[in-house]
Amino acid sequence: METAATGPGSRGRPRPTWSELPADVRTGIESALGTEVVEAHSAPLGLTPGLASRVRLADGRRAFLKAAGVHRGAFEVEKLRREARVLGSLRPDAPAPDLLGVYDDGRWAALACTDVDGRPPALPWTPGDLERVLAAVADCAAATTPAPLTGPRFVTDWAADLTGWRSLANSPSGAEDLKAALPADLADRAAGDLDQLARLEAGWSVCADGDTLLHGDLRADNILLTDERVWFVDWPSASVGAPWLDLLFFLPGVAASAAVDVEEIVRSHPLTRDVAPETITATVAALAGFLVTVGLEPAPWYAPEVRAFQLAEAAAALRWLYRRR
Structure with missing residues (x-):
């Protein structure tokens, strides 16, 4: 049955x-x-x-x-x-x-x-659920370092994807594409900053290599909470890289759902508090560009709603980036 x-x-x-x-x-x-x-x-x-x-x-x-x-x-x-x-x-x-x-x-x-008998985090995110998951991200990095596999490497796996601003800057329709993807205030600002965003994005990989097996796709529907612990499920996107990458890629989805101070999380979290600010800024820029460009692609037939989620995350990531700058 x-x-x-x-x-x-x-x-x-x-x-x-x-x-x-x-x-x-x-x-x-x-x-x-x-x-x-x-x-x-x-x-x-x-x-x-x-x-x-x-x-x-x-x-x-x-x-x-x-x-x-x-x-x-x-x-x-x-x-x-x-x-x-x-x-x-x-x-x-x-x-x-x-x-x-x-x-x-x-x-x-x-x-x-x-089969994990748990529940996904509440959306919008609640402080209690978020606190548990943030602690679990650190615990996961500790449990997967050194990486039990040699590859694939994150910097290789994501090399083609994290070029969104460069693609938009080189496209005749880049500014119009931004208007279709983002709220008007962000679209206008990003359109005027495309060359600068493209240069900033290009630095994401400088410090992204490492020896941690990353989950690679942390978001609410890949997380289950039980009374005892936090579980991360669905690992096909796992790759080997710097331990702080999972946290940075997770945060735009949180910020798109709730009023969360992602800068305070980055300043205080054990995986990011000692990472160079310019490294985090370049990575957030690359992530924002990826979310914009993937959000503009046709939706897959089996999940037509996914592009709206990705564009909401793109806006959250870009607002985060402009706050950092």
């Missing part, structure tokens, strides 16, 4: 269900788990097109199962393979689910991990 849920931040279209997977794929997954799946419930959130279900197994265990086939794009299959490698490498004290099983037949890939 499989049911689907809806709610705030839910997907534009439902995910495929367990029963819709090919029979040989279901059999292979159950073989990898060592038992049958007897119940499955689709996860309501997420920005991928594949199966993501909380399942109950015949031996009484519960697991979170993800699967994707190449018919939806080879990239989605490779992401699951990458996430399986990451989860299989993490130390037990990392705030991540345990890997329970992996299936890969070349056409389909699937992974199962422990």
Whole structure:
């Protein structure tokens, strides 16, 4: 049996269900788990097109199962393979689910991990939830340093993405694109600053390398809170870099949701308080440019709402950047 849920931040279209997977794929997954799946419930959130279900197994265990086939794009299959490698490498004290099983037949890939019985952070962010998550970001960096994998490297993984201002500066429609992406006051200011923003952005990678395995995609729907601890889920974007990067990439989403002093967080947080101000400024500039340009792209068919979220984060990141400057 499989049911689907809806709610705030839910997907534009439902995910495929367990029963819709090919029979040989279901059999292979159950073989990898060592038992049958007897119940499955689709996860309501997420920005991928594949199966993501909380399942109950015949031996009484519960697991979170993800699967994707190449018919939806080879990239989605490779992401699951990458996430399986990451989860299989993490130390037990990392705030991540345990890997329970992996299936890969070349056409389909699937992974199962422990099912965390938690809740996502409240949105808008509350001080209590934010305080817990900020502490967990520091704990996660400690648990993933030194990195258990040698790559991919963050500076390589993100090299093409963190060029948004340079792309806009070189585009004849750059100023018009900004008007479509940002509130009028920010769009006008950024349009006049495009060359300067492009130069500032180019410095993001100078100090971004490191030996921490980063989550790479920390946002509210990839975080679960239980009474005992904070969990970070969905690790396919993990890469190796400087330990403070996850925190900086997380903060625009927080600032877009609630009245939060991100500068005070950066000044006081153990991962960023000793980082050179110019390094943080260049990284925030690059992140703002990325969010603007990705927010202007056509939305994926399975998550049409994502661009609005990204543009809200872009505005928050740009306001943060102008405050720093």
